[in-house]
Amino acid sequence: MRSRCHVLIATRAFADIIVCVYLIQVRAQILVGNTFMTRRQCVLQVAYGLVFENLQCSIGLALGVDRLLAIVTPVQYMKWPARQYLLLLLVPCCIFSLLLASFALWESSGESRVAICFTPSAYIDRAKSAWYGSNIAIILLQFAVHLYASVALGKTTGPSSIQMRKILLSLETVMVMYSICWALPIFASLLLQMITVSADAASIIWVMLGWPVILNSSCNFFIYATRSSEFRHAFLRLFSGKNTKTTPTDRITIPKAAELPKIA
Numbered sequence: 001m002r003s004r005c006h007v008l009i010a011t012r013a014f015a016d017i018i019v020c021v022y023l024i025q026v027r028a029q030i031l032v033g034n035t036f037m038t039r040r041q042c043v044l045q046v047a048y049g050l051v052f053e054n055l056q057c058s059i060g061l062a063l064g065v066d067r068l069l070a071i072v073t074p075v076q077y078m079k080w081p082a083r084q085y086l087l088l089l090l091v092p093c094c095i096f097s098l099l100l101a102s103f104a105l106w107e108s109s110g111e112s113r114v115a116i117c118f119t120p121s122a123y124i125d126r127a128k129s130a131w132y133g134s135n136i137a138i139i140l141l142q143f144a145v146h147l148y149a150s151v152a153l154g155k156t157t158g159p160s161s162i163q164m165r166k167i168l169l170s171l172e173t174v175m176v177m178y179s180i181c182w183a184l185p186i187f188a189s190l191l192l193q194m195i196t197v198s199a200d201a202a203s204i205i206w207v208m209l210g211w212p213v214i215l216n217s218s219c220n221f222f223i224y225a226t227r228s229s230e231f232r233h234a235f236l237r238l239f240s241g242k243n244t245k246t247t248p249t250d251r252i253t254i255p256k257a258a259e260l261p262k263i264a
Contacts, residue, residue, distance in 0.1 A: 004082050005070070008063050011090065015056040022049025026118055035115055039124055040108040042117035047101055050122060054097035054134075060178060061138050062089040064145035071152045100134060103127045120189045132190055139183045181212040 026046065029035065043050070066089065070077045107127035114121040123131045192205060 004086055005063070005066055007086055008059060008066055008089065012056065012059040012063065015052045015059060018052040019049060019056055022046055022052065025049070026116070029117060035117070036113055037117060038109070039112045039114055039122070040105070042114050043101075043105045043108045043122045046117055046119075046122060047105065050101040050104060050119065051097045053119060054100050055093055057135060057138050057182070058093035058096050059090075061142050061145065062093055064142050064149065065089065068145050068149040068152070071149055096134070100127075100131060103130055132186070135186050136190075139186065142178070185212050 026049075037045075104123045104127045107123070107125050109124065112124065120128070120131075188205075
């Protein structure tokens with residue numbers, strides 16, 4: 001938690017944990033046969049999962065924006081007050097997550113029934129359109145932001161650009177997994193709305209689409225642990241109970257203005 005980027009990563013990690021809990025609940029309901037409930041019952045049971053799933057998605061965009069600002073405007077980025085900056089990024093993400101989940105509850109009907117209480121089943125009518133539209137927009141914006149950040153970073157020079165490249169490469173690895181594990185189920189579920197399949201086939205497909213979502217929520221830890229020595233050392237200190245001093249390998253230094261990367 002020694003930088004603004006780390007606060008955003010920690011927030012995303014917390015959302016990942018809650019989403020994993022939500023998906024475990026859905027799987028447990030399937031195993032015990034607790035299916036075919038009303039849509040309103042479904043939304044009420046998994047409302048927390050819907051909120052944090054939306055937060056998980058929007059925080060990914062906030063992380064991309066944060067890295068882009070750090071690369072394109074490094075001097076101004078270091079001058080912005082950390083608290084106000086984080087609030088400016090996190091508050092819209094939280095509002096978006098709560099509003100979309102609340103809209104799902106508003107649109108839910110006590111009469112229609114769903115076979116499996118999974119994310120797409122919790123949304124209906126206008127709420128489903130809002131969910132699809134917002135997620136597709138966020139996915140495309142994330143790709144655009146990370147692509148622009150990569151291009152801008154390729155033009156930078158300076159000692160601190162090496163550290164930025166490491167962080168951005170880790171985030172790009174997360175983006176690849178995100179595109180496979182989250183974007184794919186989103187577009188697949190959208191395709192299912194356009195074609196006609198049997199109820200049994202649809203149920204099997206919805207269950208299979210849940211596995212990439214679970215992978216998306218659980219793989220980031222291993223990505224950061226593999227790519228960042230700072231993450232590994234902090235994790236070991238946290239769970240070993242030892243109050244070890246920070247070593248040069250995991251210390252985050254704030255460069256001086258003259259050392260900040262410059263765009264050629």
